[in-house]
Amino acid sequence: MLMYMDLDRFKYVNDSLGHHAGDNLLFLVGQRLREVVPHAGMIARQGGDEFIVLLSGKDDVLQVEAIAQRLVDALSQSFTVFDKQIYVGASIGIVRLPEDAQDMVSAMRYADICLYRAKKSGKGCYRLWDRSYLQDSTPERIQIESELREGIERGELILHYQPKVNAVAGELHSLEALVRWQHPRLGLIYPDSFIGIAEESNLIVELDRWVIAAVAEQQLAWRKQGLVIVPVSLNVSASHITRADLVLLFAQILNEHPELANYIEVELTETAIMADPDQATISLNHLLHLGVKSSVDDFGSGYTSLGYLKKLNANTLKIDRTFIDDITEDGYDRDVAKAIIALANSLSMEVVAEGVETKAQWDLLASFGCQYLQGYYFSKPKPAEEIARLLASQK
Ligand SMILES: [Mg+2]
Numbered sequence: 001m002l003m004y005m006d007l008d009r010f011k012y013v014n015d016s017l018g019h020h021a022g023d024n025l026l027f028l029v030g031q032r033l034r035e036v037v038p039h040a041g042m043i044a045r046q047g048g049d050e051f052i053v054l055l056s057g058k059d060d061v062l063q064v065e066a067i068a069q070r071l072v073d074a075l076s077q078s079f080t081v082f083d084k085q086i087y088v089g090a091s092i093g094i095v096r097l098p099e100d101a102q103d104m105v106s107a108m109r110y111a112d113i114c115l116y117r118a119k120k121s122g123k124g125c126y127r128l129w130d131r132s133y134l135q136d137s138t139p140e141r142i143q144i145e146s147e148l149r150e151g152i153e154r155g156e157l158i159l160h161y162q163p164k165v166n167a168v169a170g171e172l173h174s175l176e177a178l179v180r181w182q183h184p185r186l187g188l189i190y191p192d193s194f195i196g197i198a199e200e201s202n203l204i205v206e207l208d209r210w211v212i213a214a215v216a217e218q219q220l221a222w223r224k225q226g227l228v229i230v231p232v233s234l235n236v237s238a239s240h241i242t243r244a245d246l247v248l249l250f251a252q253i254l255n256e257h258p259e260l261a262n263y264i265e266v267e268l269t270e271t272a273i274m275a276d277p278d279q280a281t282i283s284l285n286h287l288l289h290l291g292v293k294s295s296v297d298d299f300g301s302g303y304t305s306l307g308y309l310k311k312l313n314a315n316t317l318k319i320d321r322t323f324i325d326d327i328t329e330d331g332y333d334r335d336v337a338k339a340i341i342a343l344a345n346s347l348s349m350e351v352v353a354e355g356v357e358t359k360a361q362w363d364l365l366a367s368f369g370c371q372y373l374q375g376y377y378f379s380k381p382k383p384a385e386e387i388a389r390l391l392a393s394q395k
Pocket residue numbers: 176235267297
């Protein structure tokens with residue numbers, strides 16, 4: 001069996017902590033792999049942050065899956081590099097030999113496609129080779145990357161805005177900007193299909209910069225139309241949050257347009273923050289100082305140290321939508337959502353529930369003290385023109 005794995009946030013460790021830290025981390029990853037699969041025929045670093053593990057005589061699917069899961073779990077635990085806790089995580093593509101591939105060249109190619117599949121379905125998981133994957137393979141990924149680069153330059157990206165409402169009356173409170181790609185051939189493409197690819201290249205930084213500038217422009221345009229604007233949050237990627245140029249970009253915009261202070265906010269996922277909590281803390285505090293509040297997005301899905309939560313000075317917790325989906329039926333989800341709301345309240349943070357689709361979910365969340373709600377029950381993400389009408393009706 002061939003396992004081809006790639007660390008999920010290595011580039012980010014290298015960029016923010018330097019190559020020494022990166023090298024140290026690779027060594028520790030190698031060590032941990034040896035601990036988890038001591039009987040592997042071979043464990044090798046393939047280059048960059050990619051590792052290969054070869055195991056013989058373990059081709060029973062259940063056994064293969066058990067080993068893959070042990071590896072994913074082991075690599076999702078923290079590593080200590082230069083006294084810092086780092087969460088890097090890994091995705092794995094698996095090819096069984098010789099059932100799936102008879103030669104090493106196709107084995108590697110299939111493993112790469114599986115790995116890409118694992119990354120695409122959210123990282124931190126594994127995928128076993130399936131012949132149907134052949135239709136969706138590497139060329140598509142390279143094509144999307146180069147087309148997206150041109151798409152940004154040609155102005156093919158657009159923003160839709162989804163309202164967040166207050167839980168008492170369901171009235172508009174603020175908006176979240178969500179990016180879409182108006183592809184000339186394929187039509188409207190949702191971020192799930194391209195953010196992952198952008199994140200693996202530096203394109204994500206360009207994309208984030210475009211979003212930030214576009215939100216600022218839109219807010220100014222709405223004001224110019226005489227509308228009373230509300231805060232708009234935008235999503236910043238993990239690889240961007242620790243870069244000094246992010247804070248600088250906001251500083252420039254707010255210096256030119258001080259009237260936008262408190263009207264642009266950032267959302268950063270819990271996983272992105274915890275990849276480098278010290279740097280995230282510095283960036284978010286800088287932003288707050290400039291008048292840019294922040295939300296911890298998808299909260300509850302990762303591992304936050306509660307000590308950091310206070311230091312971040314984030315304004316808002318957004319409960320991960322997986323807890324909201326079944327909140328009316330599932331006691332566990334209900335308890336987690338309730339606990340997050342209580343936590344937010346006790347830290348004097350605001351709390352938003354995402355993915356609200358029914359009145360029953362609204363009532364339950366409101367009864368737990370959740371202040372703000374977002375989801376299809378209230379509104380889908382909408383183009384700027386429709387939001388303008390909504391803002392006008394608020395007056
Ligand atoms: Mg978000």
